[in-house]
Amino acid sequence: xxxxxxxxxxxxxxSTPLLIAATGELVTERCGVLNLGVEGMMIxxxxxxxxxxxxxxxxxxxxxxxxxxxxxxxxxFALMTLVLAVNQVATGLALTIxxxxxxxxxxxxxxxxxxxxxxxxxxxxxxxxxxxGRIVFGEDAFVYLSLALIIGVWWFLYRTRSGLILRxxxxxHVSAHALGYPVLRIRLLAVMFGGACAGLAGAYLPLxxxxxxIPGMTAGRGWIALALVVFSSWRPGRLVVGAYLFGAxxxxxxxxxxxxxxxxxxxxxxxxxxxxxxxxxxxxxxxxGGSTAPATLGTVFVPDR
Amino acid sequence: MTKRLFAALAALLLAGSLGxxxxxxxxLKVGFIYLGPIGDLGWxxxxxxxxxxxxxxxxxxxxxxxxxxxxEGPDAERAIEQxxxxxxxxxxxxxxxxxxxxxxxxxxxxxVHFEHATGYKRDKNMSTYSARWYxxxxxxxxxxxxxSKAGVLGYIGSFxxxxxxxxxxxxxxxxxxxxxxxxxxxxxxxxxxxxGKEADAAKALLDQGADIxxxxxxxxxxxxxxxxxxxxxxxxDSEMIKFGPKAQLTSILDTWAPYYISRVKAELDGSWKEExxxxxxxxxxFEMAPYTNMPDxxxxxxxxxxxxxxxxxxxxFKCPVLGQDGKExxxxxxxxxxxxxxxxxxxxxxGVDDKMPGK
Numbered sequence: 001x002x003x004x005x006x007x008x009x010x011x012x013x014x015s016t017p018l019l020i021a022a023t024g025e026l027v028t029e030r031c032g033v034l035n036l037g038v039e040g041m042m043i044x045x046x047x048x049x050x051x052x053x054x055x056x057x058x059x060x061x062x063x064x065x066x067x068x069x070x071x072x073x074x075x076x077f078a079l080m081t082l083v084l085a086v087n088q089v090a091t092g093l094a095l096t097i098x099x100x101x102x103x104x105x106x107x108x109x110x111x112x113x114x115x116x117x118x119x120x121x122x123x124x125x126x127x128x129x130x131x132x133g134r135i136v137f138g139e140d141a142f143v144y145l146s147l148a149l150i151i152g153v154w155w156f157l158y159r160t161r162s163g164l165i166l167r168x169x170x171x172x173h174v175s176a177h178a179l180g181y182p183v184l185r186i187r188l189l190a191v192m193f194g195g196a197c198a199g200l201a202g203a204y205l206p207l208x209x210x211x212x213x214i215p216g217m218t219a220g221r222g223w224i225a226l227a228l229v230v231f232s233s234w235r236p237g238r239l240v241v242g243a244y245l246f247g248a249x250x251x252x253x254x255x256x257x258x259x260x261x262x263x264x265x266x267x268x269x270x271x272x273x274x275x276x277x278x279x280x281x282x283x284x285x286x287x288x289g290g291s292t293a294p295a296t297l298g299t300v301f302v303p304d305r
Numbered sequence: 306m307t308k309r310l311f312a313a314l315a316a317l318l319l320a321g322s323l324g325x326x327x328x329x330x331x332x333l334k335v336g337f338i339y340l341g342p343i344g345d346l347g348w349x350x351x352x353x354x355x356x357x358x359x360x361x362x363x364x365x366x367x368x369x370x371x372x373x374x375x376x377e378g379p380d381a382e383r384a385i386e387q388x389x390x391x392x393x394x395x396x397x398x399x400x401x402x403x404x405x406x407x408x409x410x411x412x413x414x415x416x417v418h419f420e421h422a423t424g425y426k427r428d429k430n431m432s433t434y435s436a437r438w439y440x441x442x443x444x445x446x447x448x449x450x451x452x453s454k455a456g457v458l459g460y461i462g463s464f465x466x467x468x469x470x471x472x473x474x475x476x477x478x479x480x481x482x483x484x485x486x487x488x489x490x491x492x493x494x495x496x497x498x499x500x501g502k503e504a505d506a507a508k509a510l511l512d513q514g515a516d517i518x519x520x521x522x523x524x525x526x527x528x529x530x531x532x533x534x535x536x537x538x539x540x541x542d543s544e545m546i547k548f549g550p551k552a553q554l555t556s557i558l559d560t561w562a563p564y565y566i567s568r569v570k571a572e573l574d575g576s577w578k579e580e581x582x583x584x585x586x587x588x589x590x591f592e593m594a595p596y597t598n599m600p601d602x603x604x605x606x607x608x609x610x611x612x613x614x615x616x617x618x619x620x621x622f623k624c625p626v627l628g629q630d631g632k633e634x635x636x637x638x639x640x641x642x643x644x645x646x647x648x649x650x651x652x653x654x655x656g657v658d659d660k661m662p663g664k
Contacts, residue, residue, distance in 0.1 A: 006512035014505055104342050104374075111344035114529070114548060210500040210526045212548065215342040217524075219499035250502070254509040257492045258459070262660050265493040 007255060008135050012143055013209060015247025017042075017201040019146045021225035022232070022239055023153055024197020029229055030157060031190035032170035034298040035077055036092025039222025040099020041195050042202030043215075045070040047103040049203025050213035054110050059118045062207050063142075063200060070199015071192050073099060078191045082184050085300045096222070104215040111213060118142065118208040140208045142200075147240075149197070154236035166190060170294035173301040183301055198222065224272070231276045233283050233292040246272045333573055335359065336393035337371035338384055340400040341498065347523035347542040348497075348559070349373065352399045352422075355561035362566050366573065377402025385410045389417050395572045397565070398422065407431060418577050420568060423468070425648070427579055434564055437585035438468070439475035439647065440614045441557040441593055443621035444607050445539050446479025448554050448596070449517045450487050451603045452537055458489045459510025461520040461527055463497045465662050469521045471650040475621045476519060477657055479610075490515050491659045500526035511536055517554075528552060537598060544594050555607070556594035563589050583644065586615040622647060627655040 021038055028035050048069035053062025077095050080086045118140040121127070126137040157163040168176045169183050169190075177183045201221075206213045224246060232239035253268030283292060337356055341349035356369055370393060375384045381403050388396050389410060397420045398407045404424035411419045411431040419431040427433055449458050458480065462469050473491065480487040490513060492506045499522075507518050507527035511534055518538035520527045525548040531538035532549040540546070540556025564582065571577040584590030593611060596604045613619035624636035629652065637643040653661060 003512055006508070010505055010508050010512075014501070017501075104344070108344060112346055112547065117533075205501060210504050210524075210529060212500075212525065212529070214346060214498075214500060214524055215344055216498065217500045219496070219501060221501070251505055251509065254492050254494075254502075254506050255513065258490045258509050258513045258515075260490075260658060260660075265495060265662050269495050 005131050005134060007251060010251045011244065011247045012135070012139060014251055015243045016143050016146050017204045017209070017221055018225050018228060018246055019150065019240065019243035020142070020204065021198045021201035021222060022228040022243060023146070023150050023236070024194035024201075025225055025229045026232070026234060026236065026239055027153060027157075027166070028190045028194030029297055030170050030234055030294055031166050031187050032173055032294050032296040032299065032301070033081065033187050033191055034088045034092065035074070035095070035191060035194055036089060036226065037073070037077055037095025037099065038194075038198045038225050039218060039220065040096035041070040041073045041198035042099075042222045043103040043218045044073050044099045044106065045199030045202025046205050046217055047107040047213055049199070050115070050206035051106065051110055053115050053207055054113055059207050063203050066199040066203025067196045068199065070195040070197070070202065072195075074191050074195020074198070077195070078188050081300065082187055082191070085302050088298050088300065100216065107213045107215055111215070114212045115206075117211045142204050142208050150236050150240055157236065167294070170296060173296050173299075177301070177303055184303065187301075201225070227273065227276050231279050234294060245275065249275070332368045333366060333395065333569070334391070334393040335367050335369045335569060336388035336391070336396040337369065338375050338381065338388070338396070338398045338403060339371055339373040340375065340377065340402075341523075342373050343371070345498070345523060346525060349399070351543050351559040352397070352561055355565045358562035359565050359569055363569060367569060379406070382406035382409055389414050394418065395569065395577070396420070418572060427581060429579055432580045432582070434582040434584070436559065436590035437583060438557055438591055439471045439621055440585050441591060442472045442475040443479035443614070444593065444610050445519065445555065445557075446476035447483050447610055448599060448603060448607050449476070449519065449539070450480035450483035451606065452554065452599060453487070453517050455514055455516045456484060456487055457515045458487065459507070459515030459518045460489050460491045461503060461506045461510070461518070461522055462491055462493045463522045464495065465493065467648060467650045470653070470661070471647050472521055473657065474650065474654045477654055478621055478626070481656055487656070489657060489659070491657070493662055494522060496522070498523045500524040503527050504530050507531065525549075540594060546594065546597065551598060553594070554598055555596050558592045558594055560589060560592050586611060587617065629653045629655060629657060631655055
């Protein structure tokens with residue numbers, strides 16, 4: 001039983017950065033903007049998040065630094081794609097490369113330093129409940145925040161007028177514009193939200209996961225977050241399922257190896273991606289060939305006046 | 306008027322370039338190709354420390370340049386060639402995957418000398434060098450067997466290549482010399498560097514009952530997990546005590562400086578020639594970090610084993626070596642396995658209860 005608890009705790013920790021980053025990207029893409037720079041914004045968020053926490057001694061300051069760094073980087077993306085109407089795919093890829101280099105530069109000063117990780121919640125009695133206690137009442141703040149974030153995004157997208165307008169910009173920017181909505185301004189906000197989330201997700205790594213900064217420490221998690229958004233077919237509910245599924249597979253394959261279950265580790269490492277492909281195929285079949293993506297995803301919008 | 310101005314300008318430029326050429330000829334230019342960032346705290350960082358030692362040793366006599374984050378593959382060839390064109394006469398390429406690109410460039414520029422780490426292809430102007438890390442792993446195995454209460458070691462592997470396999474085997478042979486029933490759990494993470502995944506693997510090993518974490522991956526993540534959980538661990542490549550002041554037992558430290566200094570010295574006095582260096586504890590190709598967080602008798606045992614290996618009295622792969630199925634492995638090196646057998650190791654020794662990926 002203790003092993004099950006330990007596995008679930010590891011899964012939650014491994015899934016949280018994916019969930020946070022994917023939540024941000026989901027909002028960005030729902031508004032019609034494809035930002036492939038998640039990995040870049042995450043790694044800069046990790047560098048600045050660690051730097052902030054190391055200099056100030058406060059995890060909260062670190063998290064804020066990560067959020068600000070991610071947002072700042074997303075503003076570059078917004079300037080390129082929204083104002084100058086440059087190709088979104090190319091700009092996103094460039095943003096990742098820029099972020100990787102920039103994080104090394106920022107982080108050069110505090111490589112080799114360490115901090116104490118974010119504290120875990122502890123409520124006397126509740127946290128001590130066997131099995132469930134530590135899982136429900138013993139996580140770090142980021143885990144609760146990530147769940148609050150995705151619930152908030154769901155509520156915003158489907159239960160508010162602003163959410164409806166945001167989705168309208170993603171599905172048909174010409175109509176939204178004709179109705180008098182400031183498409184570019186709305187997209188700017190969506191891109192900034194995506195950047196903030198990516199920065200926070202990046203900051204989670206050095207603040208709560210492995211309490212040090214090393215260049216390249218995000219190790220492709222930004223790309224997984226992007227895959228997750230597709231996996232979820234742009235729906236918050238499925239995103240949560242997907243994020244925990246990805247986390248679970250990556251942790252369970254390690255445990256399977258440790259327990260000597262003879263499945264090739266290379267196959268297990270590839271499993272989440274295989275799952276993404278299968279889900280995509282299944283989705284497109286049930287929808288009779290219709291894509292579930294926002295209709296204007298990745299297309300540039302230039303207002304006629 | 307304009308003509309004369311141009312002539313003067315050309316003369317000035319010519320003088321300038323001649324001047325700088327003459328200036329460059331005074332100094333030996335030494336170039337380095339690094340796999341990771343110099344701040345990786347592991348593999349590349351240790352090469353960088355050795356480069357700094359070179360600068361300190363030779364001062365004005367040499368000029369060093371390095372290119373970091375050079376991917377293994379076609380890009381490496383361009384990077385190496387770039388160093389050649391910049392006038393570097395001795396070039397160190399510091400990762401296994403640079404082997405073929407280095408060889409290609411070496412054939413093209415016979416007057417430049419190349420040093421390739423951990424590879425096996427050589428040429429008139431291309432040497433190879435590596436370290437017998439398995440010696441250190443044997444010592445770690447003995448320490449681990451002494452320190453483990455559960456009798457279960459956790460081992461994080463990167464890729465199932467001979468270097469890693471021989472490390473696992475040496476560890477087990479060392480451990481079995483203390484406790485014949487010792488068990489090892491192995492998790493392959495299929496990466497050299499992913500702190501998050503390495504930490505997850507360390508957690509999984511500890512959750513499954515291992516109480517010592519050993520790693521053949523590059524970040525200090527596993528060490529830090531052991532520290533957090535109050536368990537023990539071994540570092541890799543570099544000193545990781547900062548991440549596990551109460552956890553680190555010792556660490557295999559890549560110390561390239563003595564080798565680099567000897568090679569640059571040879572280059573300076575003109576005695577450089579193609580060589581295959583595979584140094585161990587005796588030639589200080591690597592060192593053991595101080596033995597910490599263990600009782601004195603274990604420390605003494607480790608030091609004695611280290612001394613015996615250094616003196617050549619003890620060989621980790623002393624015959625008979627039994628394979629996983631209990632059958633004896635052919636003994637090609639007299640009373641121990643020969644170098645080729647260790648360099649190409651693709652079997653587990655008896656007692657490793659794991660199936661090798663891809664076999």
